[in-house]
Every structure is written in structure tokens, then in C-alpha cells.
Amino acid sequence: MGGVHAEAWQGTSASLVAILEHSTESRIGDMGRYGATIYTDLKEFLAAVDVVDICVPTYLHALFAIAAAKAGKPTICEKPLALTGAESLEVLEAFSSRGILLQVAHVLRFSPEYSAARSAVLSGRIGDLAAIRLHRLSFAPKRGRNSWFNDETKSGGIVFDLMIHDFDYALWLAGDVASVYAKSASGGPGHAIAILHHANGVISHIEGSWSEPQPVFRTKCEIAGSTGVIGFSSDDSSPMTLRLHESISEATTGMDDHVVGANPFELELQHFLDIIDEDVEPIITAFEGHQAVRLAEATRQSVETGRPVRLAATGKGE
């Protein structure tokens, strides 16, 4: 994600001045065009910046986020905020206790089709929300054999890495989840379905897949309300279709595809800056980032136990 964010920063009002890496041989730094200094020392890095963007492997999010909080730096952290609810709460408190801004990069909130669908629901176009279906169907991300990503204890697997996008969106639309029941394929490239029962009675079906062949990446959303249904599908809503006699796909994740309108990553990062500089209302709070982690954690628990898992209410969506 570091590369995607580094590119997206170029479209914001901020300058990318420092990159923290294992070594000065950074792949992102090698891209050269950002003019950023590569640091290998966390303290020196933190001293060189005003704000921090965390794109390290998921299992290291909490470690670096807490360091940034201690250094008093407003921070945007890639999703998921952490791999357990306890850990994400710890991160949350590290920032809130110091009065420092923490944003979690749930990019769907800045994706035009998702934000338009939510606006349509909030404006009453389909009456009272009843049922939500969200699908994120991708090929398995291609990483090296020894990549941290292949270790579920470090990446969280399909539930934490992929489905968390739609968990956050369902929470954003329908509020607190009272219970979750989920199944995940025990082998193969990965496929999981979670059924959510929201505290307000709304039901959601969240499906995540790494079982598509490369380079297929599809998203679908359907929202049913008391007076109507709205939805979209990436199969139907791409403004362009390119067909070449010879094509070689170099995509390693599905994120490079078909962005409609402004780049959601740029919007997400600019929004983070606007909260700091212009005091705008955050589109996502750190607590919501924590809520998504709690839901992913409950989903994993349901997969492991074969039982529905109840979540304590926070009062949102009642």
C-alpha cells in the first residue's frame, strides 16, 4: 500500500518528505520522483514530518501507530487498524488520550459509487433500510512466497484484509452489528461469507473472495429498503471497456482498476489533511476503525466456532 499512498500524496496539498523503510534500498524511494528522504530510524523519521501515514504490514500497525501518537503526530493508518479489538482499542486510546488525530484508511468511504449509494439511502430514496448485500470478489493478491501477507497471523487473512472494507461500509450504513455468523473456505485460495444482524434489525450479507482468476476484480452492492432497491456492480458500471488482442496483466491487486471520478486514495489523504487544517468533520472516526476490527474479530471467531457471535452495543444505529 505504500506505493499506492505515495502516488496518491502527489495529488494532495501536502508534500511527501520522508519514507521510513527497512533500508535505504526502498522500492518506493527508488521510484525517485517523490523527492522524499528515506529513513531507517523511526525517531529521525518522526522528527522530520508533520503527519504520518502508516502503510506497514498489518501486524505492525499498532506498533508504529502508538509510536506516532507518542511523538504527537496526526496519523492516518491503513486498514485494518489492528488484528484484535484489544489492540485497536489500545491504539485508539494512545491517540485520544493525547488529543491527536487518528484516521483509518477505509477507502470505500471515499469511493464515489459507495458514497453515492449511502447518500441516496440517507436522502430517503428507498425508505427504511432493510437488507444490504456487499461483494468483493478478487483474485488472490500475488505476493512473494515469504511475504508477511501469506501469514494469516500477520495479515488477518481474507476477513481482516478484504472483507473489512465491506464491514466498515455496512457499519457506516446500518450502524452497530448485534451478531455475526460467518463461514470461510478451509482451503483453496479463499472465500468467505458473513451474515450480519444489525442492532436496528437490518440484515447484511458480506461476501469476500480471493477465488477469481487474475486479473478479475469485481465489486457489487445492493441495498434494499422499504420502498425501493438501489445498487451497482463493477461489471456494469465501468465507463470504459478495453479489449486488446494481446494483453498482459501486471496487476497484483484489484485496486488499479476502473476508478470512476477522483482517485479515492487522494480524496482520503486530502480529507485527513483537511481535518487538521480546516477542522472539517471527519468522514470516519478512529472509533469506527476500531469497530470494523471488532466485527472482523467476531467474524473470525464465528468461523472458528461455527456459532453466531454477539457484539456488545455502542448505541450507533439504534
Added chain:
Amino acid sequence: MIRIGILGVAHLHVDSYVNSLRVADVDVVGVYDSDFIRGQGWGAKHGVKFFESLQGLIAASLDGVIICSETSSHVELVDAAAHAKLAILCEKPLGVSVQDSQRIVDLCRENDVNLMTAFPSRFEASLGEARDLVRSGVLGRIRALSGTNQSVMPMRERSWFVDPVLAGGGAIMDHVVHLADVYSWLLGSEPRSVYAVANRIVHNEVVSVETSSMVMVTYPGGVFGSIDCSWNRPLSYPTWGGFALSIVGDGGTLDVEPMRQRLVQFGGETTYSWIQLGPDSNQSMIQNFIESITDARPGLSTGDDGNRATRVALAALESVKTAEPVDL
């Protein structure tokens, strides 16, 4: 000429079945309905002789019957037909309870009568092809199924569909059975457990049954299949659609939507409508029923298939109440 009687006209599919029977060159001997006004009116409209007495129609030298009554009356009508040794094509779900559904299957077995459940999806060419693909192994090991059977609430056609006593439930009883049957048919395995959530946010002032529901069925080997059986399309939504499933295997994925073969119309009587084309699965199902009589062999969708799928729907209703998965 094969002689068929129609028992009950409550189910809206009966209108298409009578046409299919005629296309199949079958003698539609008569229709019985416990509701005199409804039965007589339907008979007059479709040119079928109305019988006031069930036994009167049963005794009219029939070869078989098609049961399209309210679900709660299935068992009584099957009882009469089975004892008269008539082949039966029964609408889905089989019964409003596990006991009723089992009784229907038992009655037919005891009387050595051929029972078919009306699952037209089994006669969709695309689903047959999907099953062949699954069986061929091209999709690799099957891991998951994800399906929808969504529609408008059918009460504008027949109001009993939303009566919990006559129908046994709402959207769950109406829609779960089709995909539950297709899943077992594709996988060749029995459902192990069922979990479901539901609400009636759509049409909550009109009905007392669930109108939206998500169901998860578990199969041997960790395979799982979800079913969205909701009646949450707005009343202006076109028919027929909303029936679709995805099959996920290690070798790839397959999406099937049989009714996608259609024309799209804007304007006319409604702002947006569909005109189906291609083979009619109801016709193929009726043909299969008639052949099961002439060739004295079981049809493609049997009573046991209906019983299995009905148990999944009933387990889903129970799971909604208990908020726990229900083992089968």
C-alpha cells in the same frame, strides 16, 4: 391420452401449468378447490371443468394430479390422491411443518405412488449445464455457493402467500427451497445445518411474516451456501428475475442466472419490463411429470428432494427464532 386433475388453484403457477399440460397434449380432466368461488372462477377462465368434490375428481379415471393448493392443504390432498394411486406433482414447499412434509413423502411411498416436487429450476438448461461443469471437475473442489432468490412480495397475485398458517411463513417458506434444492443437486450432498436472520422492514404494515432474510446452509466437507430469499423488491419490480447463484471452486468461479435470457423493454404498460425467451422450464417440468407416468419412473425432482429442501426452509425459520444454527 394421459388424464390429469388439478387440485387447488391457490398457487399462482397453476396458470402456467394448465397451458403446459395442454401443450403436452394432456387431457386436463378437471379442477378441484376447497374454495368454491375461486375454483369455479378459475375453471371457467381456463376452460377446465370444476369439481365441487375432491373425491368426485379423484374418481374420474385420472392418471395423475397437480397440487397447487395452499401449502397447509398439501398433506390432505396428497392423502386422497396417493390412496387413489395417482401420480402427484406437488407445489413447493411440500408442507408447513417437518411432520407434514414427511407425511407427504411417506403416504406416496406406502401407496407406491410417484411423487414429484415442483422445482422448475432443475429443468433450466443453464443450471443443468452448471451441474455438468461441477461434476466434470473443471471448477476444482467446490468451496462455496452464494445465491439469491429475490422478488416482490407475491401478495398482489395470491394473498395466502403471506399467511403464516396457510404458507407456514413468508419469504423463507416461499423462496429458500429452490436454491436449497439446487445446492444439494449440484453438490450431490445433504445439508448439515442452517442459520438464518430475517426482518420485515419491507411491507411491515401489511404483513406479519418475514420479507427479508439471509440464510446460510452448511454441507459436508466445510462447503457452505448462502441464500437470500427476500421479498424486498419494490412492487414495481419486473418479473421474473432475482434468481442467481455463484459457484466457487479452487479451479474458478461460475455465475448462473437462468432468467437473464430476456428482452428488456422500456415503456408500455410499465416503465421497465422483461420479456423472457428461450426454453420454458415449467413446460419441461410438466413434460417430465407426464413421462414419469407413461414410463413409470421417478421424475427429476422427487418427493425426497422436496422434503429435504422444505426441511432447510423450516430450519431457517427456527434459526430466526432461536438465533442459533439448527442441525438437520
